[in-house]
Amino acid sequence: MKPITSPNxxxxxxxxxxxxxxxxxxxxxxxxxxxxxxYQENYEMLVSSGLYQSLVDAGLLIPHDEVAIAPADxxxxxxxxxxxQVTFISYPYEWSFSQLKDAALTTLAIQKKTLxxxxxxxxxxxxxxxxxxxRVLMIDSLSFEQYQEGQPWTPYRQFCQHFLAPLSLMAHRxxxxxxxxxxxxxxxxxxxxxxxLPWRTRFSLPLFLNIHTHAKSQKRYASQSIExxxxxxxxxxxxxxxxxxxxxxxxxxxxxxxxxxxxxxxxHNYTQAGFTEKQRIVASLLDTIQPxxxxxxxxxxxxxxxxxxxxxxSTIAFDIDPGxxxxxxxECRATGESNLLPLLIDLTSPSPSIGWNNRERSSMLERAPAxxxxxxxxxxxxxxxxxxxxxxxxxxxxxxxxxxxIEFIPKSDSQVRRLLVSRADIFxxxxxxxxxxxxxxxxxxxxxxxxxxxxxxxxxxERL
Amino acid sequence: xxxxxxxLVSAVIPLRSYVSYLDPGSGSFILQILIATLVGGLFxxxxxxxxxxxxxxxxxxxxxxxxxE
Numbered sequence: 001m002k003p004i005t006s007p008n009x010x011x012x013x014x015x016x017x018x019x020x021x022x023x024x025x026x027x028x029x030x031x032x033x034x035x036x037x038x039y040q041e042n043y044e045m046l047v048s049s050g051l052y053q054s055l056v057d058a059g060l061l062i063p064h065d066e067v068a069i070a071p072a073d074x075x076x077x078x079x080x081x082x083x084x085q086v087t088f089i090s091y092p093y094e095w096s097f098s099q100l101k102d103a104a105l106t107t108l109a110i111q112k113k114t115l116x117x118x119x120x121x122x123x124x125x126x127x128x129x130x131x132x133x134x135r136v137l138m139i140d141s142l143s144f145e146q147y148q149e150g151q152p153w154t155p156y157r158q159f160c161q162h163f164l165a166p167l168s169l170m171a172h173r174x175x176x177x178x179x180x181x182x183x184x185x186x187x188x189x190x191x192x193x194x195x196x197l198p199w200r201t202r203f204s205l206p207l208f209l210n211i212h213t214h215a216k217s218q219k220r221y222a223s224q225s226i227e228x229x230x231x232x233x234x235x236x237x238x239x240x241x242x243x244x245x246x247x248x249x250x251x252x253x254x255x256x257x258x259x260x261x262x263x264x265x266x267x268h269n270y271t272q273a274g275f276t277e278k279q280r281i282v283a284s285l286l287d288t289i290q291p292x293x294x295x296x297x298x299x300x301x302x303x304x305x306x307x308x309x310x311x312x313x314s315t316i317a318f319d320i321d322p323g324x325x326x327x328x329x330x331e332c333r334a335t336g337e338s339n340l341l342p343l344l345i346d347l348t349s350p351s352p353s354i355g356w357n358n359r360e361r362s363s364m365l366e367r368a369p370a371x372x373x374x375x376x377x378x379x380x381x382x383x384x385x386x387x388x389x390x391x392x393x394x395x396x397x398x399x400x401x402x403x404x405x406i407e408f409i410p411k412s413d414s415q416v417r418r419l420l421v422s423r424a425d426i427f428x429x430x431x432x433x434x435x436x437x438x439x440x441x442x443x444x445x446x447x448x449x450x451x452x453x454x455x456x457x458x459x460x461x462e463r464l
Numbered sequence: 465x466x467x468x469x470x471x472l473v474s475a476v477i478p479l480r481s482y483v484s485y486l487d488p489g490s491g492s493f494i495l496q497i498l499i500a501t502l503v504g505g506l507f508x509x510x511x512x513x514x515x516x517x518x519x520x521x522x523x524x525x526x527x528x529x530x531x532x533e
Binding site: 018158160209216220224225239242 | 484485486488489490491492493494495496497499500501502503504505506507508510
């Protein structure tokens with residue numbers, strides 16, 4: 001969320017403008033949320049009913065402090081709150097299947113708990129959910145309003161578009177269809193989801209009702225005004241939430257038996273001694289520079305990312321493979337890892353700035369720099385498979401991080417030869433000497449270590 | 465069929481108005497009430513079934529415990 005500077009010199013979040021209840025702003029580098037007077041009654045109820053504390057205690061809502069600083073818009077201000085800072089904001093199109101599924105179930109768990117306190121969620125955007133210290137939680141503290149008996153669930157359509165549609169497409173059609181969320185900022189249109197889903201999904205009651213019939217109903221009533229005073233009982237609302245939850249829980253995806261299935265076996269050509277030594281060298285380089293944040297690019301299932309996260313370094317493990325990211329996430333969840341966040345990214349086209357004014361969702365580069373970038377067995381994929389010249393690669397890495405732990409694999413290595421099997425070798429400059437020369441224009445090379453029993457080299461560099 | 469059901473549902477419930485910054489969408493709003501009415505009934509059955517099956521399970525496990533004692 002790229003900030004916009006306001007007339008009184010505070011920076012307004014580019015993502016926080018739709019809801020009149022309040023907005024995010026940055027003052028002296030710290031993120032605050034202004035609560036507007038329009039939301040006063042609901043905010044007071046959130047706190048006095050015990051819902052806020054209950055959600056925070058359950059790890060479902062980001063904690064905040066009320067602070068006495070100047071409001072960004074004093075005319076409408078009621079309070080300023082300072083939410084606990086989330087280290088890295090990620091987006092649904094960067095999440096694996098299990099991550100999006102957990103985000104959906106978390107939203108429904110919050111709604112059920114909220115109803116128990118006489119309130120309800122007034123929005124159900126996937127962008128309100130974040131992964132923070134190994135937990136899945138809501139970051140928008142102003143998403144709650146008083147529940148009136150008989151009130152339908154306003155964000156029902158949003159929930160179906162943000163969660164049920166992408167998850168059902170990923171489970172029943174193709175795992176890559178979550179990328180539609182990059183195009184449709186308010187979730188996948190249900191008529192499109194209905195068209196793309198296999199016919200057999202009509203035999204699932206939650207999908208038949210909430211996607212297929214829902215899409216038809218939207219078309220049928222598209223241009224008609226409705227009487228928004230229609231009501232439904234609380235029991236019916238709980239039934240609806242239960243039906244959505246059953247639908248989400250029933251969706252499954254496993255990388256085995258797919259194109260991604262066989263990718264995870266040890267697919268490298270190190271000897272055991274070489275592999276152990278590579279791990280030792282990377283660990284030693286991390287111990288030398290003592291970073292607070294690390295981005296492991298091309299992390300696969302996160303073996304090397306864990307060298308960083310196990311040292312207390314807040315680590316993001318990026319990979320292009322949805323199967324690898326999902327396995328990594330499930331491993332994080334199973335072991336309760338709090339410093340590692342696996343995310344899906346295609347480095348040949350990293351997440352762009354999207355949404356209103358191109359400022360609602362930040363690009364990958366806008367969320368940089370990390371203290372250290374780890375790029376192991378990656379350069380050949382970008383330089384040869386994607387034809388990126390080495391100096392452009394160095395420039396890209398320089399924008400991403402302050403330190404760089406990078407591996408160079410020469411053409412003689414079988415992994416690189418494999419990339420050249422079906423194409424002409426138009427890469428005369430892909431040599432170790434050129435690699436070092438190109439990167440020296442952007443980085444100072446501090447250390448260079450050879451990996452035993454191979455022709456591969458590891459470097460520690462610092463950006464100039 | 466949807467419209468007939470929607471009419472019946474809306475006709476028997478007193479009117480009340482809500483204010484929201486999100487547009488619920490006409491079709492989504494109407495369908496939600498229909499689905500909720502349908503699955504609300506199933507939810508009641510499910511809730512009672514869970515309670516009854518829990519009660520029966522408890523009854524039998526108590527019987528087993530008695531035997532062990």
